Amino acid sequence: MGPGPSDVHPRITAAMARPTIGHLDPVFVGMMDQVKEMLQYAFATQNTLTIPVSAPGSAGMESCFVNLVEPGDKVVVCQNGVFGGRMKENVERIGATAIMVEDEWGKPVDPNKLEETLKSFPDAKIVAFVHAETSTGAQSDAKTLCEIAHKHDCLTIVDAVTSLGGSELLVDDWEIDAIYSGTQKCLSCTPGISPVSFNDRAVEVIKNRHTKVQSWFLDTNLVMGYWGPNAARAYHHTAPINALYALHEALVMLQEEGIKNSWQRHMDNHLALRAGIEAMGLSFVVDEPHRLPQLNSVTIPDGVDEAQVRSRLLTEFNLEIGAGLGSLAGKVWRIGLMGHSSRAENIFLCLSSLEAVLNEMGADINTGVALSAAQKQLSS
């Protein structure tokens, strides 16, 4: 129950253990088409260029930036946590300029600040922001931010690593131009693959670049020779066959549940965890309207050695929760309720073991009430 990887369903690990076949085998190529279609479903998009990058989410981020940004470009980066900072690094390593829109960690990106910044930089080409900040648990209003960006003739790059499958995400409706995610959060798949999607506007920009994409491995023009529609399935790199079996199974499971049901399940379980956390007397860092259901940042009670709590939960209760990062380090725990981890027994284990450890350590919390509160919420 950390910030990911989430628990992986046994069906997915079983799929991963299937015999490895060739990356150009017609049977595998058929599976690739299914993966692409199911990723379109997950992203709620018709984008043709919707594929899994053969590396973790950080490479998915890099894929979006190196394909769309060229040296000398101006990119507005909204930062309200760790991953906005990583976006800045990506922009600068391309030789482009990052114009920062800063918000406090734990707050969503402020649309007004973005609008003001875009007025000051009319030559900005791209707006990049994180939909669901894994480092804080805050969700930003992707639809509004995209509208503002487009009003100012900017493309958008959106980090959806933690949102995909866990909360509403409508790539086409919100007109997101480029988006990347990870497999190890709300898809509950093994880590190592990054689904990405580019719309036609973004593809046009990539096709009309003045310079080559600086990464050969991530160059979409080349990758599409293997993954593209009606492509020759020309060898580019050896696809991570077994990891794609796992992603395939995870996406089949998402379809079986239905993506809206998955969003609802994440919300229902978040509300139950919240009921227990608040009954215990603990509180959330992020204001209610912006809270991610799948990533719960809980304030650490005064005087508690937070690392010791995490260590005891892990060794005594076999339960991992996450530490705070950056400006929230030492101030919060991050409790994930992602994908297969988002279920009632995990909520009960988390609340009861956290209560037990905090109580033994003499923290000032209410005991004996958290589980009932969570259970009542679940059955309401």
Add this chain to the structure above:
Amino acid sequence: MGPGPSDVHPRITAAMARPTIGHLDPVFVGMMDQVKEMLQYAFATQNTLTIPVSAPGSAGMESCFVNLVEPGDKVVVCQNGVFGGRMKENVERIGATAIMVEDEWGKPVDPNKLEETLKSFPDAKIVAFVHAETSTGAQSDAKTLCEIAHKHDCLTIVDAVTSLGGSELLVDDWEIDAIYSGTQKCLSCTPGISPVSFNDRAVEVIKNRHTKVQSWFLDTNLVMGYWGPNAARAYHHTAPINALYALHEALVMLQEEGIKNSWQRHMDNHLALRAGIEAMGLSFVVDEPHRLPQLNSVTIPDGVDEAQVRSRLLTEFNLEIGAGLGSLAGKVWRIGLMGHSSRAENIFLCLSSLEAVLNEMGADINTGVALSAAQKQLSS
């Protein structure tokens, strides 16, 4: 029996299906140390910076280039197949200059040509070459090429994607400065991970760079915060946990067999396949002293529709062999005997099914003798 991925041993797929734990879990961190040690064994190196890159071999290549090469540098790239061409792309996308040493596809890199080139370009910084060209089946003399490079004060980057575990490779003895490989060839692991190793000289060059590494994902300075010795195991990206379980098991199996025994097995099985191929009247593309035992490029008999042969082998005999690439496209088949694929029953299946299909298609081959020839060689 294509050019990789090779058959994956059931122990390895079983390892891959173990439950996913956190990438910062102390148990996982302990396993990381074992993976690093076993990679040192496989590479025959004491290099501290010996780690698995969380992406396929193409990203391992890119990792070596983007960390060591800076804009404006001159890099001598020896090309005798597909992968030398990819190295050139890597160099140029960094804004550096690639000075090409070209050899015919199917031949090894000519040390004399390298020496002449280095005399003409005394300011070259790096020499890059492919140890085992997967696209042709030719092996180059890595030790000699490294000696020449060092005589001219160049660092070396070596592609060992297909050699690691399959033929002699001594990173420390040969003084290779930077090397990358893949998991899906002679380690017989699932594809998706690229082991790399940098020696102290290379690390020094990385530390003294004037510019940031252009890839955030592949920046060794950052990656080592997670993988480095005595590192804080600071979060950089989410490691592909299950893929690393698989690599761990593959390396345990390599240790159990002993790396020299693994090299010998690859050679013994190559000689058996060769005996059968030659008994059938077919021939090899690569001259004998430079043949890779794990990747056998066999000349296609006149008048044979080579794609149809491969397609029939796959559909009728469940056997994949590889097509030729680049200047060898349509001229050769590439038959892999890598890792777990390198065993007697595969040799027999390959020879007998190839004979059956070629005979039905009316090719001019000797029938009824290949298997006996292979069997005699195996028991000699």
